[in-house]
Amino acid sequence: YPEHQVVGMPALSPTMTQGNVGQWQKSVGDRIEPGDVLVEIETDKAQMDFEFQEEGYLAQILAPTGSKDLGIDSPIAVIVEDAADVSAFADFSLDAAKSAAAPAAEAPSAPDAAAAPAQAAPSQPTPAAAAAPAAGDGSRIFASPLAKTLAKEKGVDLAQIEGSGPRGRVIKADIERFVASGAAKAAAAAAPKAVAAAAPKAAAAAAPAPAVAGVGFTDIPLTNMRKVIAKRLTEAKSTIPHYYLQQSIAMDNVNKLRQSLNTAANGAYKLSVNDFVIKAAASALRDVPDVNSSWQGEFIRQNHHADIAVAAATPAGLITPIVKTCDAKGLKAISSDVRDLVTRARANKLKPEEFQGGSFTISNLG
């Protein structure tokens, strides 16, 4: 094959490990100028444009639109310098290109204190054995910095101490008590887990799954978005205490107000029942700040403003764009914001800060 460059899946965000291929913006044979968008890539966070920085011609597309879960550096296209070489790649296949589908992606979430650097696993495991991180089960030992220092000085294993501080935290008094009780001959710190943690995480190989129809059922493949939604909902349901309240509310007065406001609008706006619910919720949140709060593990965050998320169904899944500071906005502003956000949500054009956050969610089943 003539001289060419195989373009791999780019890492468009620092945390991205794999991505899906969206719409190709260039076809085979097109000229590419530096700065042109080659293809849309769906990352772990958002849909982004992959701008190509060199000039050339697109000789072959190796990962068509719809390819899913390609690891970073998986080949997605072939670029050549001369237009004349394009035809030579008509039947270019991937076996020539070494498959990078199993990237040596370091595990950035490695929970070791003396964090090993990226890529090449360090040849000598860091000898400073991390006593604090518990073995493998991912749970952190909560201890105050003073207690940690003291424990290190005395050679005490934090895992053996029961904490008496806030939320079971190990504090200085606990260490002193432990030492005084003569149990000072604690076992040596756990074997350096740093080495184990540095083992490369094998990312799932790329295997784009079309909808598989079987006898009596059809398997519908999941978008990244749906996977993330499911994961988050499960996490929320299992880690956050839930309680349920139910109330019937007569909306007669609200409907009368809505009608009169809408007729007076003369087409400038059209309020929906949802807008009233949002505004009412915002006022309630302002009056009862305890409800405008969220559990953050070590503390409760009480928000000063009512950022209300409105559930919107899009073809890709459910998303909750946020209408900010509803307590300071009027019905008209809320109505136009909701309209704008939902339209953009359906077109997949929301920015991350527009659907991340929020302290209150409203779902309207219609």
Next chain:
Amino acid sequence: MGAFAALGQARPVAAKGAVRQAARAMASAADSAVTIDLGENVFDGYNIDVPSSKVTMSREDLVGLYREMQVVRRLEMAADSSYKHKLIRGFCHLCTGQEAVPIGVESALTKQDAVITAYRCHGFTYMRGASPFGILAELMGRKDGVSKGKGGSMHMYAPGFYGGNGIVGAQVPLGAGIAFAQKYRGEAACTVALYGDGAANQGQVFEAYNMAKLWDLPVLFVCENNKYGMGTAASRAAANTDYYTRGQYIPGIRVNGMDVLAVRQAVAYAREYAIANGPIVLEMKTYRYGGHSMSDPGTTYRTREEVQHMRSTSDPITGYKHRLLDNGVATEDELKAIDKAAKKSIDEELAKAKAIPEPAAAELWDDVYVKGAGVPYLRGRVPEETHYFN
């Protein structure tokens, strides 16, 4: 082709290519001086006369500027692609589109002058003497990088180059300080302290202006105005966007920062002024094609059309190429050859850099203190990480 009429005797030599090519290559500097007119409205002055818009340089030097800009462009593109392949992590701010500034500035300075800038520093690091290999290795955190792999994109240094600074605007008072040292030591040299349009509104910049003017320090305050702070347009951030007038009592010159010869001319002029009289402010009107850094796509606060428009009409390298061709300084083929050579050399340096390993973990504790002025122990991020020097 008037410049070549004065070539004199072409020495017979077995050179590659045509005899005329060989003759050009062997011509001495005095024979091949070219004068180029930069045109009108290249400079705006504030309380100072502007430099002449006629530039006279040797052919080699003129072509050399083109070569350096092309090398920096390819260097930044290599950094871009390495970042997208996760070989470079953390922050990475590229100067693609702004190449005329580092090349133009360096070409007007001597080795005795000092340069300090912010984090868009790869071009400056190269021009001040670092090799592309050293820069790429540093970006990838390898042990043979310019800062031994421990600094990264924002902490690169070279002789007479004080970085490579991460805190917005903090390098400006430092630059005034370096100029103070130069004056104190009686050196006939200046310091070029660069900052961006976003940093230009920092209070510490004005404090530096004050001290520099008070003590007549030989410092060039150079504002690289690429029209956007991270994502905020200059008009939305500054009450006065004529950054070359922000020095108030300090004279200023505004320069077309996409024209390498204009940058060179202005810096040479300003350098003379600064060494003789005191501080001066320069504003380089320039543009970056990429985002603020690699985490920023660069299209959320400006349209892609705007970027492509600047690429096609104001590119410093293409513009300079046309100028060289129009003035008969070089041929299309020569310049193409330079392009190819630059690409090849950067590709090679990148491959070399990729093969270098990272520094050993024990090196984390070195180079924190000057030898002989150290401490008995140094704390890491947690108490367990305390390192004792024996």
